[in-house]
Amino acid sequence: MVINVDLGARSYCIVVECGALDTVGARLSALGVGSRAALVSDATILRLYGKTVTRSLEGAGLLVAPVEVPEGEAAKTLAVAERCWEALLAAGLDRTSTVLALGGGAVGDVAGFAAATYMRGVSCVQLPTTVLAQVDASIGGKTAIDHPKAKNLIGAFHQPRLVICDPATTLTLSRREFRSGLAEIVKHGIVLDAAYFAEVERDAPALSARELPALERIIGGSCRLKAAVVERDEREAELRHVLNYGHTIGHALEAVTGYARFAHGEAVSLGIVAEARLALRLGLASEQTVRRQEGLLAAVGLPVRAAGIDGEAVLAAIARDKKARDGRVPFVLAPEIGAFRLVYDVPRSEVLAALGELRP
Ligand SMILES: NC(=O)c1ccc[n+]([C@@H]2O[C@H](COP(=O)([O-])OP(=O)(O)OC[C@H]3O[C@@H](n4cnc5c(N)ncnc54)[C@H](O)[C@@H]3O)[C@@H](O)[C@H]2O)c1
Numbered sequence: 001m002v003i004n005v006d007l008g009a010r011s012y013c014i015v016v017e018c019g020a021l022d023t024v025g026a027r028l029s030a031l032g033v034g035s036r037a038a039l040v041s042d043a044t045i046l047r048l049y050g051k052t053v054t055r056s057l058e059g060a061g062l063l064v065a066p067v068e069v070p071e072g073e074a075a076k077t078l079a080v081a082e083r084c085w086e087a088l089l090a091a092g093l094d095r096t097s098t099v100l101a102l103g104g105g106a107v108g109d110v111a112g113f114a115a116a117t118y119m120r121g122v123s124c125v126q127l128p129t130t131v132l133a134q135v136d137a138s139i140g141g142k143t144a145i146d147h148p149k150a151k152n153l154i155g156a157f158h159q160p161r162l163v164i165c166d167p168a169t170t171l172t173l174s175r176r177e178f179r180s181g182l183a184e185i186v187k188h189g190i191v192l193d194a195a196y197f198a199e200v201e202r203d204a205p206a207l208s209a210r211e212l213p214a215l216e217r218i219i220g221g222s223c224r225l226k227a228a229v230v231e232r233d234e235r236e237a238e239l240r241h242v243l244n245y246g247h248t249i250g251h252a253l254e255a256v257t258g259y260a261r262f263a264h265g266e267a268v269s270l271g272i273v274a275e276a277r278l279a280l281r282l283g284l285a286s287e288q289t290v291r292r293q294e295g296l297l298a299a300v301g302l303p304v305r306a307a308g309i310d311g312e313a314v315l316a317a318i319a320r321d322k323k324a325r326d327g328r329v330p331f332v333l334a335p336e337i338g339a340f341r342l343v344y345d346v347p348r349s350e351v352l353a354a355l356g357e358l359r360p
C-alpha cells in the first residue's frame with residue numbers, strides 16, 4: 001500500500017509493505033537525491049536490518065555511512081545529535097545528501113532532528129521498525145531531542161521525503177513493545193474512523209498473533225488516518241490535537257510513575273479508558289461507546305485497570321502538560337466511535353472520579 005501525504009512542496013509517500021526494506025535504494029534514487037547517505041540506527045536494529053538496507057542502498061549506487069546511536073530514549077540528547085552532525089560531516093554529506101532513520105521513534109526523532117538542522121536541513125527518510133514508529137512517530141515531520149527538564153522540548157518540524165514501513169520488522173519486537181504500539185492504532189480508530197475501528201475489532205486475534213497480512217492491513221490503515229490529520233493540520237494548530245486522545249491522562253500516568261512502571265502504550269491504554277469514562281461522566285458518550293473501547297484494548301492485550309494510581313498526583317501532572325495553552329488543558333473526548341470533541345474546563349472532581357474507575 002502506498003499512501004500520499006499531500007503537503008504541497010513537502011508532499012511525500014508512505015510505503016507500507018512486507019519486505020519493503022529491500023526497496024529502499026530504488027525508491028530513494030527515484031527521488032533524484034545526491035549519492036551520499038547516512039544510515040542512523042542503534043546496535044540492535046543494525047544487527048537485525050542494517051545489512052538489508054545497506055545492500056539495497058548500495059545496489060542503487062548510493063554511498064552509505066552507518067551512524068550508530070544509543071538504544072531508546074538515550075539517543076535523544078544534544079550530545080548524540082552533535083555526534084550525528086560530526087558523522088554526517090565526516091562522511092562528506094552535503095545539501096543533496098540523505099539521512100535515513102532506521103529504528104523506533106527514538107532513532108527517528110534524533111535522526112530527523114539531525115537532518116532538520118545539518119546544513120539548515122537535508123532530506124530525511126524514515127524507516128520505522130516499531131509499531132509505534134510505523135503508525136505514529138515516522139509520519140508528520142515532528143523531530144526532537146529531550147531537555148534534561150522535559151521530553152521533546154528541543155526540536156523542529158521537518159517532513160521526511162519518504163517513509164517506508166516494513167510491517168515484518170515488528171516480528172522481532174518484544175511482546176510488550178509490540179502491544180504497546182497497538183494503543184496508537186486503537187486510538188486512531190476511536191477518534192478518527194468507526195469503520196477502521198470495527199476492522200481492528202475483527203482483526204484483533206490475527207493482529208495479536210502478528211499475522212503479516214493483518215499487520216500490513218491494519219498498520220497501513222492507521223498510517224492513512226495519521227497522514228490525513230497531518231495533511232489538514234501540518235503544524236498542530238488545532239486538529240492535530242485529536243491525536244492526543246488518551247495521552248492527556250496517559251502522559252500524566254507515565255510522569256507520576258517515573259516513566260518506569262508503564263510502557264508508553266500501556267499508559268495510553270489506561271488514559272483512553274479514563275478519558276472514555278470521563279466522557280461518560282460528562283454525559284457526552286454512552287456506556288456502549290466506553291465498553292467497545294475497553295473491549296478492544298483488552299482484546300489486544302493492553303491494560304484497562306491499574307492499582308495504586310494517585311489521582312491528585314495525576315491531576316498535578318496534567319496541569320504541567322506541554323499541550324496546556326495559557327494554563328488551560330484541553331481534553332480530547334470521544335462522544336462516539338469515530339468522532340472527537342475538544343473539551344476545555346473539565347471539572348477536576350470529574351477527572352479524579354474517572355481516574356478512580358481505573359481501580360481493579
Ligand atoms: N515524532 C513524533 O511524532 C513522535 C510520536 C510518538 C512518539 N515519538 C517518540 O518515539 C519514542 C518511542 O519510540 P518507540 O516506541 O518506537 O521506542 P524506541 O525507539 O525507544 O525503541 C525501543 C526499543 O526497541 C528496539 N527496537 C526497535 N525496533 C525493533 C525491532 N524491529 N526489533 C527488535 N527491537 C527493536 C530498539 O532498539 C529500542 O531498544 C519516544 O522518544 C517518543 O517521544 C515521537
Ligand SMILES: [Zn+2]
Pocket residue numbers: 184247264268
Ligand atoms: Zn503515543
